[in-house]
Amino acid sequence: MNRSMNNYLSLLICVFSFLILKGNAQEVNIHIKSEILGDPEVYINPPVDGQHFHFAKIDTSINKAGVLDFKKTVKFPGFYSIGHAGDGKILYLKPGDEVWLTYTMKPDATVEVMLKGSNEVGQNLYDTYKRPFFQSVAEGYLKKYKSIASAQEAVDRKRDKELYQMDSLFKIKAIDRAFKDGITAEINTYYLSVNSYVLQDSIYRLKLIEDSVILAEQTVKYFLDNWKNLVKDYDFNNPLNKSRNSFFDLLQTRASIEKYYFDINTYKQQPIPKITGSYAEIEYNLALLVPDPANEEYAMAQGIELGIIQENYDSFLIGKYETLAAKYPNSAILPYLKPEIDKIKHYQSAIKKDFSDKIKFVDNYGKISNFSEVESFFKDQLVYVDLWATWCGPCKREFAYNDGLKAFADKNGITKLYISVDIDESDNKWKEMIKYYNLEGYHMRASKALSDQLREKFSQDFGGRRGFGIPYYLIIKNGEIVQMNAKRPSNKESLYEQLQSFKTKN
Structure with a gap:
């Protein structure tokens, strides 16, 4: 029997078994037992009709006894991503499967995970396959x-x-x-x-x-x-x-x-095609270039999700979502995409408003070429500096903690300065995001000369290699840097204590 015939028969077996499983909805059970009670958070990203989608992720936690029992009724086999105590696992489970994960802390302070249950030998082997x-x-x-x-x-x-x-x-x-x-x-x-x-x-x-x-x-x-x-x-x-x-x-x-x-x-x-539209739109259109009816719904949904994950709030995604919903009204991914599309609609509404009077721009920021000029601008103040960019997802996720930081800063007379390292072409997007996230404080978009200096001045060690990574935070007092690589807004109390320590120092 030739190779093509073997592959054809293998495919028939795969599709046949997939269809059999599709018709039999059963529970998948994941049992977690953890000794690491100080880190209770757990995330589980189950598949949606056998396919991975980021926004299907569930954030949960172990109970006081260190136990979490997760179950989900499904029709399709698929991969489940599980994260706890800094360790990530990816399991392939079919309807009816059941697994037990036990988390322990080894003497060297590393986490060990023992897996038992359905296809445990294969699960443990697959866990060694890095991707x-x-x-x-x-x-x-x-x-x-x-x-x-x-x-x-x-x-x-x-x-x-x-x-x-x-x-x-x-x-x-x-x-x-x-x-x-x-x-x-x-x-x-x-x-x-x-x-x-x-x-x-x-x-x-x-x-x-x-x-x-x-x-x-x-x-x-x-x-x-x-x-x-x-x-x-x-x-x-x-x-x-x-x-x-x-x-x-x-x-x-x-x-x-x-x-x-x-x-x-x-x-x-x-x-040579003419490149138009945002990066997310180009990525979306690229995935749909090859006509393939069996994969159209998947490609549309994945393309929309990819655009959303980039957190640029592109308006074109609203129309693409509406097209997906009209063409595939029963798509299982729609409930996961809709809340994210609603955020984009809110963004598009927010950017039409004027800047609040608590949002200020550093005078002639485009002409500043040296960080010492930034320091001198705030020579009599205690300043918390946030280096960010519109394309930086982790930067934008930190903005979720701004309310607490704002309350602390206002109470203690601390100035906030946001320095964007975006290029000139992103000027509109930069200003839009300032409005959307309501980033009260001072703002400037670094010139190329200043951006180059920032990359050199605030480079860090990444596994033996020097590089510049954002978000990056620092504290300035009386025109001088007093803390490089400061705590993040998400560190909350640790950041507030750090800022307070410099406020009380002479």
Whole structure:
């Protein structure tokens, strides 16, 4: 029997088992027992109809006895992300599965997690399969192996090792068919997304977009033949492939190669497209470039979610959500997206208002090129400085704690200064977000010269490498920095104590 027939039969088995599970709604039970009572928070991100969606995440906690029992009635198998005490687990569970997770603190103060229950041998093995961001992995393989072919062969070897391990467990009945099929689909999808980006990154480095490079016909043929070879045995319509986000990454790479750079049917290089719209809109449109009815609902929902996660509150997402709701009114993802779309509507309303009189801009901020000028502007004050940008999600999440900080600052005569490191093109978005988050205090958007200095002056060590990361906070008193890398607003009382200590010092 040839390879294509084997793959076809395997797909039939996967789809058949998926459909059987779909018709039988049963509970998934996750039992957590933790000794780490000082850190009670737990998050569980269950799948939505077998697919991963960020906004389905549930924030909960263990009780005083260190116990949490989670159950959910589902029709589809899928991946469950679980986080507690700084440890993250990803489990593949089908309807009717039950697992027990026990968290203990080891003598070296690290957390140990023991897993028992459905497919425990396979679950523990899968937990060793790390899934770094596919683009970074692809770039690493290219750097190490130099050529596209060598890099892709190395990726295939890693994939085949994992497939062999899971197949071996299935043969000795250590895992069941549903678990094997689900993990096999994830392995194939993840490593295909890596190998696809090995190809896409090589195309990108030719600077087709920036420099309007025209490739030789044989070069175009090489790229497209390589792509066709990568996906020849991969079924984009297999529902099991959608269990993790690597499938959405793959859809975007597919669109880039088949429609954006080239025409897969004519083997011709495409004219350089004119880039319009926000980054989120480009990402959304890219995912829908390849007509694929079986994946349209998924691609639309994932594209909308990706745009929301970036927290730029793009108005186009409202229309895309309405299109999704009209075309797929029974989509299980709609209830998770609607609250986020409502936030975008609120944002679009808020930015139409004028700045409040408690929002002020530093005089001639665009001409400031040295941080010493910033310090001198506030020479007689105690100032809490927030370095941020409109594209920085963690920066914006800290704004949720501004009410407490505002009350403390007002009571103690502390000035707040927000310095954005956004570029000129983001000026409107910067001012919009100041209004939306009601960031009372002083504001300035750093000039390029000042931004460069900030990156050097406030660089930090990240695992042996120096770099500039935001959000970043500091405290100025009487025109001088008295605390670098200050506490965050989310640190609440720790931050207030830190600020109070400088207020009382001479």
